[in-house]
Amino acid sequence: MDAPSINQVGSAGIAFVWGWLLVQLTATPQWSVQRWIVPLLATVALLGATLVLLDVRATVTSAVATGVSAVLHVALIGRLRLQSGSHESFQIAGGGPR
């Protein structure tokens, strides 16, 4: 198996960043179609562009990177919440409650 080219690594890097952002962009207090549709379309567009501009291998790598990144982000948040001291009282300075 050939070593990945710099383009494949670069597109995987971009996809990894996109997957990380995807978690925050889609998480809202109320479920909304637009909030899910746009990132989903953007993800498809990103993978499609990788397929057209690069190759299948880069596309697969990017898809895996996006998924792994999103899962890692959710897992990290879950772990932080478990070890969090959020039960301690706090003040919100200079603004009302959120």
Add this chain to the structure above:
Amino acid sequence: MNDSGWVELLGAAAFGALIGWYVYYINRYRKSDVQFSDLTTIIAIIGGAAVLNLFPSGTALFGAYGIGLFVGFFGYFASLLLLIRSSENFNSDFLLDGRRRILDGSGYYIPGDFIRPPMDLQPMIARDLSAVQAQTSTEALRLATLDAQRTLATLTEATHNSDQRRSSNLTPNPASGD
């Protein structure tokens, strides 16, 4: 494909790192909920036409840009983790909701201009924040009730003592009379 020199590659990677660093910063400190325009902006920044014009996708420059973007984005996150670990005023909660220690050590606070939690999933944090706030208000109410009860007890005792004093003053003293 690999006709770019190392200076060009380094430049593309550094440009990507700068963009990645800034994307993390903007996303972390944004002042409101995510808008539709935010999504399109992020998509354009990450892999839009401008970037592809600068670094055509078939060239190694695009790859270097992607690697730089990754390094800059997660470099910000890594430096945040290092700073939190080395400081006594911040802990992992800073990543979730932005709280930090009050400098006199009396507790924690969240700056009021943090409209949304920086990292946590919003439905979870909204639920938890309201739970924490409700718990805080219940505790405050309990303390206020205790205070009021203590004050009432003191007042009752003072009134009782005063009544006793008054009645003892009104009672005639047999020794001092006839």
